[in-house]
Amino acid sequence: MHWLYSVFELIVVLNAFGAILTVFRQRRDIAATWAWLLVLVLLPVVGFIIYAFVGRKLPENRLFPLKHKAQLELDLIIKRQSEELNDEKTSSDIISEGAEGMVRFFGNTDHAFLTRRNVIDIFTDGTALFDDIFDEIRKATKHIHIEFYTFYNDDIGNEMLHLLEQKAAEGVEVKVIWDSWGSMGTYRSFFKHLIELGGEASPFLGTRSAITDFRLNFRDHRKIIVVDGKVGYVGGFNIGDQYLGRKKKFGYWRDTHIKIVGSGVYGLQSRFILDWNATSPENAIDEEFNPGSEYFPVAETDGNTSLQIVSSGPDSDIEKIKLGYLKMINAAKKNIWIQSPYLIPDDSVLDALRVAAHSGVDVRIMVPQMPDHAFVYRATQYYAWQCAKWGIKVYYYNNGFIHAKTMVIDGRISTVGSANMDFRSFKLNFEVNSFMYDEAIAQELQDIYENDIQSATLQTAEMFDQQSWWLKFKQTFSRLLSPIL
Structure with missing residues (x-):
């Protein structure tokens, strides 16, 4: 039995040594470092399998395109808005009291420009939301851009797909980004007919499937729809039957999503273009931010909401x-x-x-x-x-x-x-x-x-x-x- 104890001790020592090398090989905050050490040490071998699936970071060459590719030139807009906020006579007409610091912060860290006079509709029910989305998609004449964490191959997913196929057949530009992990069970073949009709669809950053990618973290959790550059949607709903309360496990699905009509859509369109160009560089959208251009049409609205579209992710050190x-x-x-x-x-x-x-x-x-x-x-x-x-x-x-x-x-x-x-x-x-x-x-x-x-x-x-x-x-x-x- 003595040799069994020796083997066990060797496994424990090698496991601990491997845990230290694995965790400290990449820079993490201290809380995540200790959490991973706990998992790797307490679960020999199994912990490394979990780490391979959950803990690995994206390599720099996967993050680089998100940082630099198709970066929209917004510095002049941010500078001009900052000057307006410094003017006490006009700042109160631009945003609500006490928000100047937030506007400047997002402008400096995310190039998130302030947009005004937007019309906002709030949706808390999935059926009402998708009825509205489908109505806007049917009216599309130029382009439909969709980016979702979850795009399931189920009833509502197929309804959405068939509508997108119809619009692609009409000559409307259709581009879809989905996350392979969040859309488990949805594969490239699901979008085959859409592509045959002239549409385009690609999993985020080109990952073929959740299994081959073998990484739970660094997923595209965004939910964006932009129609003709004039109407945008963002919020918590995904594309799937459970989000319409059709799954017994969850029952009624209570979520919040907003519809934006106005220049606030520019932020969603910019975000989609950045993500699309990083995901599908061979079919990149060659367009910089320019109000009045094809993807950023002049917004003619008279709403009351000023807003900023802000994105974050592991491509930036600033949360x-x-x-x-x-x-x-x-x-x-x-x-x-x-x-x-x-x-x-x-x-x-x-x-x-x-x-x-x-x-x-x-x-x-x-x-x-x-x-x-x-x-x-x-x-x-x-x-x-x-x-x-x-x-x-x-x-x-x-x-x-x-x-x-x-x-x-x-x-x-x-x-x-x-x-x-x-x-x-x-x-x-x-x-x-x-x-x-x-x-x-x-x-x-x-x-x-x-x-x-x-x-x-x-x-x-x-x-x-x-x-x-x-x-x-x-x-x-x-x-x-x-x-x-």
Whole structure:
């Protein structure tokens, strides 16, 4: 038996040595470093299989095109808008009070130019949203650009595909980007007829399938539709039957998506072009930002919403959407209302929420009462428990599954997009959000939130304390893995 112990000790030593080499080979923040060491050391061999699937980063040559290819020239616009914001006489007519810092921050870090006079429609029901999307696509005469994390080969997915085929047959330019992991079961062959009719479709960054790519992280989590450069959609809904409440597992699917008509569409169109040119360089769109051009037609609208389209992802060291969330939280004086399917924030966001709550700000967070991913759900419960102890009102949504990613502060500033309140959206995935500076839109989102509370249960610190030790253990253990979930 002695030789068995020797072999075991050798495996443990080699595993520990391999874990150190693996984790420190790439630069990570300290929390993720310790989380991966925990997985690799406690799960010999198996931990490395998990790491190969979840932990590997994208090589620089895959990120380079996203940083540099088809970079739109926006510096002059950003500079001019900054000068306008410095003018006290005009800044109050441009954006809501207290938002100047956010506008400058996004302009400096993301080249996110401020657009004005947009018309915004908010959708919280999948059927209503897709009815509207299909109506706009049917009216398209020039181009349809679609980018989704999930484009399933199911009923609604095929409805969308057939409509896109019809438009391609009419001579309309159709381009589709989908994520191979988020669209599990959807392959290139699904789009074969669309391509035969003149349309184009490609998985994000050219990954052929989730299996051959073998990487869970660094996915294209964005959800973008742009029609003729005039109408855009962004938010939390994906293309799949479950997002219309057709899956028994989740029941009613409660999400939030917005429709933009106006110059705000330029931001979505710019983002799509960057992603398309990185994904399909052989069929790149040779177009720079120029209002009045084919892809950026002059917007003739008279709405009231000023907004910025902000994207973030592992192609940048600046976590732009997360920092935008932080600026909103830190700027709030009265209330902060958040909806997210996952609540796994890093320490900076947790500290900001805690300071706000202890400063008398009405902080509310709404999450689902049902899981879609076991470890993620338990980690969310752990952080919900922490927030409840600090006096934050935590609600579990009961009427199906809430997937909305929204935040509203003080009835003035709001955001809707694809980014969850978790590490994955902050650091690991490619995301896009609309940050809106309009009191009417903020009030509409608050009204929606208050309506959702009617279908939610407030969770108190005492309720969490009364949970079984086993449930608390699962929550605490899942929290240890939160930097890599």
